[in-house]
Amino acid sequence: MATIQVNFLSEREIQDIHDAGMAILRDTGVMVHHEEILQLLGDAGAKVAQDSRIAQLPEKLVMDSIAQAGKKFLLYGRDSSRPVRFGYGDRILMSSPGQFGWIDTETGRRRPATIRDARDAIRLGDALENINIVGVMAQPEEVCEKYRDVFLTGELVKGTAKPTRCWVRNGATARYILEIYRTIAGGEATLRAKPMVEAFLEPISPLQLPRDGLDIVREFAQAGQPVSIGPMAMASATAPATLAGTLAQENAEILAGIVVTQLLEPGTAITYGGIPHIMDPRTSICSFGSPEQGLMALAMTQIAHFYGFPVYINVGLTDAKVPDAQAGIEKANSMLLGVLGGADTFGHCGICGTDHAGSLLWLAFDNELMNYIKRIARGFEVNAETLATDIVKLVGPAGNFLAEPHTVEHFRRELWLPSQLWTRQSFDGWQSQGCSSFAERLTEHVNSILTTHTPQPLDEALSREIDSIVKHAEGELG
DSSP states (O other), X not given: OOOOOOOOSOHHHHHHHHHHHXXXXXXXXXXXXXXXXXXXXXXXXXXXETTTTEEEOOHHHHHHHHHHSBOOEEEOOSSTTSOEEESSSOOEEEEOSOBSEXXXXXXXXXXXXXXXXXXXXXXXHHHOTTOOBEEOOBOOTTSOTTTHHHHHHHHHHHHOSSOEXXXXXXXXXXXXXXXXXXXXXXXHHHHHHSOOOOEEEOOBTTTEXXXXXXXXXXXXXXXXXXXXXXXXXXXXXXXXXXXXXXXXXXXXHHXXXXXXHHHHSTTOBEEEEEOOEEEOTTTOOEESSOHHHHHHHHHHHHHHHHHTOOEEEOOSOOSOSSSSHHHHHHXXXXXXXXXHHTOSEEEEESEETTTTEEOHHHHHHHHHHHHHHHHHHHOOOOSHHXXXXXHHHHHXXXXXXXXXXXXXXXXXXXXXXXXXXXXXXXXXXXXXXXXOOHHHHHHHHHHHHHHHOOOOOOOHHHHHHHHHXXXXXXXXXX
């Protein structure tokens, strides 16, 4: 059975985007807001202007860094028997590492996120089959932001056995977060052998590497953890108005990040985060659901594969504020392009609108969307057994295939059987059961999971150790 694969850039076009990125790094350079990293780049052969903090990177340095970087890795949770694999053709979903706003499941209104929201999000992410990496989803104001990421990482590792992710604030909090993962893993060597968390470096478009992000990368890379690099270049605002120009700049920003990781820790595994967006020219607001979003995501997947990296793209997102027709159109089209393009991981799940808020309803929506799209991506087989000419002859004109053994043998694999969240009833049947919408059924599903699901508990002694690390972070940082 052939794998469905969607591409649209030619080999020549990919090479042209690569060449343009190299020219940007060589002739324009990147602004590096970190003295130590600037020194590293200069020592490695980059042309560094100390007054402007701009480093111009020679092609050989960039290409050597690409060749040196890790291209495959596994990410582990507390249950080490179910790692998430990057670079192996798997399809990975991650719930959002954290939003400041929150859509209340019962009222549908937006409000500030709370600790309870974070704990509910962890429980739901632990239960949903297609959520492979559990993000905390909420940034509760109840916890001081100076150590909030440490607190939330503690909640994550206590609340789920899956791999986890929270936004990391800076180098100081990164050290506490890594200490939490070392405690869970059983020590530094084990964490290095079985990584549990990715660092995320977001270059600031156009062409800047931020100090806090580089501090975080240094801590994580030196601890043997992989690094995801994903600038959010925005076409016609922080990148050229042309999609090709945006891709060339985005690629240059990612490659600059790869160079830094390899100078800090050669061989560090990389996820290529091709996550550009557009600015809507009428509102000046970033769009998550534009058709260009899907096109650029597909192109970035091809570019990442050109270098051999696993790839993270922002698809399955929407500008809609409620689960309506617009949401379905935008989320499904971009997600389908990303999956058929062969990306590894797809946006952050559970986001309402353009990072307007986190939502348990949206997280359940994304889980169901991936179920649907996985069936499309699987395709179907064409062979003597599936062509079934002998069965057609046996049944004959005006017959019925329902009771045939061939039907019983094949229908479960051939046909996607959705959960009860989907309606395939007659109109009268749907009406007799209350005329519920998909969003209403999702709400019931979320509430049922929160009531009944119990995640695998963390050992009490380990839990106390995690609480102690969080308490120390609060004392030092908070």
